[in-house]
Amino acid sequence: EVQLQESGPGLVKPSQSLSLTCSVTGYSITSNYWGWIRKFPGNKMEWMGYISYSGSTSYNPSLKSRISITRDTSKNQFFLQLNSVTTEDTATYYCARVRRVWGWYFDFWGPGTMVTVSS
Amino acid sequence: DVVLTQTPPTLSATIGQSVSISCRSSQSLLDSDGDTYLNWLLQRPGQSPQLLIYSVSNLESGVPNRFSGSGSETDFTLKISGVEAEDLGVYYCMQATHAPWTFGGGTKLELK
Numbered sequence: 001e002v003q004l005q006e007s008g009p010g011l012v013k014p015s016q017s018l019s020l021t022c023s024v025t026g027y028s029i030t031s032n033y034w035g036w037i038r039k040f041p042g043n044k045m046e047w048m049g050y051i052s053y054s055g056s057t058s059y060n061p062s063l064k065s066r067i068s069i070t071r072d073t074s075k076n077q078f079f080l081q082l083n084s085v086t087t088e089d090t091a092t093y094y095c096a097r098v099r100r101v102w103g104w105y106f107d108f109w110g111p112g113t114m115v116t117v118s119s
Numbered sequence: 120d121v122v123l124t125q126t127p128p129t130l131s132a133t134i135g136q137s138v139s140i141s142c143r144s145s146q147s148l149l150d151s152d153g154d155t156y157l158n159w160l161l162q163r164p165g166q167s168p169q170l171l172i173y174s175v176s177n178l179e180s181g182v183p184n185r186f187s188g189s190g191s192e193t194d195f196t197l198k199i200s201g202v203e204a205e206d207l208g209v210y211y212c213m214q215a216t217h218a219p220w221t222f223g224g225g226t227k228l229e230l231k
Contacts, residue, residue, distance in 0.1 A: 043209055045168075051214035060219040062120075094167055103174035104215035105158045109167040 002027040004095050004110035012089075012117050018082040019096065022095030022110060029053070029076055030072055033098035036069060036080045038091040046091075051078055084116045121146050123212050123223035131231040132202045140226045142195040142212035149216070151194055156215040159188055159197045161182035171210075172197065202228070 008020035022034070035050035049059035051069045059067050063082070071078040082089060090112045096106040122145040132138050148155045151185060170179045174190035175195060185200045199206055200207040212223040 043211075043227075044221035045211060045213075046227075047213075047220040058218065062219065077202070082134075084227070099173075102177060103154060103156050103158070104220075105156075105170055105199040105213075106168070107170050107179065109169070112167050 002108040004097065004108060006093060006095050006110045008093075008113060008115070010114060010116060012085055013119050014086055014117055015084055016114055017087050018033050018080070018089065018117075020093055020095075020113065020115070022080070024076050024078070024097075025049060027097070028073075029071055030073055031052055033100060034071070034096050035096050037094045037096060037106070039094070039112070040091045041064040048080070048082075065105055085102040087117050089115070090117045091115060104106050121148070121214055121221050123214060124167045124180055125210075125212060125223035125226050127226060128224065129229065130143045130219045131134065132231050133231050134202060134204060136202050137198065138202060138228070139154055139199075140197045140211075140212075142190075142197070142223050144195070144214060146217060148195075148214050155191065157188075157190070157195050158213045160211045160213060161206070161208050162211065163205075166208075169212065173196045176215045199228075200204055204230070 003025045005023045005027045007094050012018045019037040051057050066083045068081045092112045094112045095110045097108040097111050099107040124143045126141045148157050149225045160168040164169040176188045209225045209227050
């Protein structure tokens with residue numbers, strides 16, 4: 001079965017960069033698409049972006065030039081980097097697989113990792 | 120960006136009751152390829168979101184058939200025919216027709 005696991009620091013200082021890793025087992029990241037989603041305190045969810053099986057990326061324009069999603073196929077991992085963070089980036093961050101069969105949807109999710117931006 | 124408005128924001132139900140959640144889109148979610156990319160997810164307390172329904176009405180594998188989805192263009196509905204205790208949590212609609220993909224604000228299903 002496909003399993004995803006996020007990892008990274010739980011606390012980041014304002015203006016610094018947030019870096020997270022998503023480790024995938026049970027499926028190769030050279031197939032399908034792989035995304036990052038975050039949930040803010042309360043219920044608001046935001047799609048941040050994804051990386052494709054070929055390495056191409058798509059990002060939410062709201063994140064402008066702050067976001068980068070990359071991958072290491074040898075380790076079957078993909079990464080999120082978010083630059084110049086503020087307290088508004090405090091959220092639980094999820095990685096997920098995007099399935100592209102009869103639609104576009106997130107079918108497997110990691111458990112999520114909470115990131116707090118604070119000095 | 121496409122705005123998805125879910126109603127009600129909170130839903131109180133008894134076990135066995137049938138309930139519906141509405142998701143209204145600010146734009147038609149009918150894609151140029153003829154498909155409609157509107158999905159439903161459930162986030163149980165302390166868990167990550169789980170896919171229930173994809174492309175309006177397709178039940179994800181392993182999801183009980185008491186869940187059903189319907190709708191078109193801008194109006195969509197998730198129905199639970201006979202709520203069970205394990206159904207409690209926050210329900211989200213999500214669209215992937217227009218970039219950027221967006222989520223509704225969530226509907227919290229509680230026990231009455």
